[in-house]
Amino acid sequence: MVREIVLKDIWFSYIKKKYVLRGVNIKLRRGLTLVVGPNASGKTTLLKVASCIYMPDQGRVLVDGVSYWDMPDEEKERVRRNIVYVHESPILIRGSVLDNIMAGLLLRGIDRRVAEKKALVLLERWHMRHLMMKRRSELSRGEQQLVCIIRALLLSPDFMFLDEPLAHLDLRNRRLIVELIRDIKRDRAVVVASNNPHPLLDDADHAILIQNGVVVGRNTHEVKDLLVEAW
Amino acid sequence: MLITMEELPGIIMRSIMISGTATLLSTAWSLPLTIKLSLSKHPLKESLMGILNSLVGFPTVLVGLLLYLVFSSSGPLGMLRLIYTPQAIIIGEALLITPLMMSLLYEVVCRSVSVYWELAISLGASKRRATWFVMEQTLPELMIVLLMSFSRAIGELGVALLVGGNIKGFTRVITTSIALAIEAGEFDLAVFLGMVLLTMMILLATTVRLLRAWLEK
Numbered sequence: 001m002v003r004e005i006v007l008k009d010i011w012f013s014y015i016k017k018k019y020v021l022r023g024v025n026i027k028l029r030r031g032l033t034l035v036v037g038p039n040a041s042g043k044t045t046l047l048k049v050a051s052c053i054y055m056p057d058q059g060r061v062l063v064d065g066v067s068y069w070d071m072p073d074e075e076k077e078r079v080r081r082n083i084v085y086v087h088e089s090p091i092l093i094r095g096s097v098l099d100n101i102m103a104g105l106l107l108r109g110i111d112r113r114v115a116e117k118k119a120l121v122l123l124e125r126w127h128m129r130h131l132m133m134k135r136r137s138e139l140s141r142g143e144q145q146l147v148c149i150i151r152a153l154l155l156s157p158d159f160m161f162l163d164e165p166l167a168h169l170d171l172r173n174r175r176l177i178v179e180l181i182r183d184i185k186r187d188r189a190v191v192v193a194s195n196n197p198h199p200l201l202d203d204a205d206h207a208i209l210i211q212n213g214v215v216v217g218r219n220t221h222e223v224k225d226l227l228v229e230a231w
Numbered sequence: 232m233l234i235t236m237e238e239l240p241g242i243i244m245r246s247i248m249i250s251g252t253a254t255l256l257s258t259a260w261s262l263p264l265t266i267k268l269s270l271s272k273h274p275l276k277e278s279l280m281g282i283l284n285s286l287v288g289f290p291t292v293l294v295g296l297l298l299y300l301v302f303s304s305s306g307p308l309g310m311l312r313l314i315y316t317p318q319a320i321i322i323g324e325a326l327l328i329t330p331l332m333m334s335l336l337y338e339v340v341c342r343s344v345s346v347y348w349e350l351a352i353s354l355g356a357s358k359r360r361a362t363w364f365v366m367e368q369t370l371p372e373l374m375i376v377l378l379m380s381f382s383r384a385i386g387e388l389g390v391a392l393l394v395g396g397n398i399k400g401f402t403r404v405i406t407t408s409i410a411l412a413i414e415a416g417e418f419d420l421a422v423f424l425g426m427v428l429l430t431m432m433i434l435l436a437t438t439v440r441l442l443r444a445w446l447e448k
Contacts, residue, residue, distance in 0.1 A: 013272060014272060015272055015273075015274050015276075016272045016273060016274055017274075018274075048349075051353065053349055053352055053353055073358070077355075077357050080352065080355045081355040082355075083353075083355075084353060084354060084355065085349075085353035086353075087346075087349070087350070087353075091346055091347070091350045093347075093350075093368055094368070094446075103354065104354035104355065107351055107354050107355065107356035107360050107361070107364060108354075108355055108356065108360075109360070151354070152354070155354065155355060157355075
């Protein structure tokens with residue numbers, strides 16, 4: 001189980017010395033954390049570093065107090081199984097919605113029949129069973145985003161990182177995803193990056209404001225007040 | 232007749248074997264190099280890709296000439312006795328298609344490989360499973376790159392002529408046979424061989440189109 005992820009003095013660049021994150025220090029824990037900031041402020045990179053996908057150039061990612069990038073491979077794999085990141089642009093594989101939902105479990109070596117059973121329960125729970133045989137090209141962007149979130153949810157991670165989950169969605173799908181986030185944040189950590197987090201403001205337990213790769217606000221009330229003011 | 236009908240299947244098979252091996256050989260260095268390059272944070276990475284892109288149309292005859300100078304008996308690698316052998320053509324074609332292959336692979340790696348790798352890792356796959364997953368998901372795109380590179384290799388003349396020497400039953404391939412037929416004034420044969428080459432190209436292009444259509448599903 002992963003309880004806490006701490007980023008300590010994180011510096012990250014895609015091109016040498018051109019830092020996208022500059023000395024980031026944050027603590028992520030249970031509940032809903034909003035990471036807000038304008039476009040190209042470093043939100044996505046921050047989420048990818050915090051979810052242990054990208055290795056920082058400098059600084060440490062501490063998972064329950066232990067530096068992730070110094071862990072042995074088996075330990076990294078154990079940690080990784082408790083952290084899931086959902087990309088801003090939905091990434092779906094070839095095959096049906098059901099194949100996509102099951103992909104995470106199959107990648108973890110779970111038997112296909114078991115995976116299918118679990119996937120069907122979740123599809124039923126979120127009223128998506130009618131989509132299960134559709135292929136990725138037949139889905140709207142909102143439906144694709146939902147499939148990606150359900151796929152992540154099926155893995156029951158302790159930490160879920162959602163990158164702009166509300167972007168480009170119609171009202172109905174937006175409501176559904178907000179409802180979904182409210183449901184999952186009860187018993188796990190959900191970190192949402194967004195430059196338009198308005199629908200989630202009331203539900204947020206923590207908020208972080210990032211600008212030009214620097215965390216400029218981590219006082220939840222202040223950041224929330226700032227956002228309400230901006231709206 | 233300069234080239235008999237009985238010789239034709241052999242020439243076609245030799246062309247496929249030589250260009251196929253050259254494609255695989257080029258893949259052996261192009262794929263790891265491209266992955267390394269795509270992961271690099273070096274500021275000159277994009278400039279290097281720009282240079283590779285501009286080398287895609289590198290004249291085949293120039294590659295042939297350079298290799299001739301290297302492989303000829305007085306050249307630095309003359310002792311390998313590779314000149315006028317199928318191996319020399321394979322090396323030449325592999326080098327010739329490397330810029331094209333790397334340019335195409337770079338697109339695939341940046342667009343798909345990194346995306347599927349990230350997806351697999353973010354879904355908690357082990358490195359071994361993630362590697363299989365990426366290969367499974369990007370195989371059709373990699374096949375397209377291989378087919379396009381093969382297409383460039385099988386249609387080239389400069390390398391095959393200069394370092395292969397067009398030796399009957401040994402290094403004679405479709406393009407060198409066409410050149411020989413034209414030189415001998417046997418235009419019917421040249422046109423026929425040209426049609427064979429064209430048919431192969433069309434088949435390859437059709438396969439690429441079908442793979443692309445399947446990919447988009």
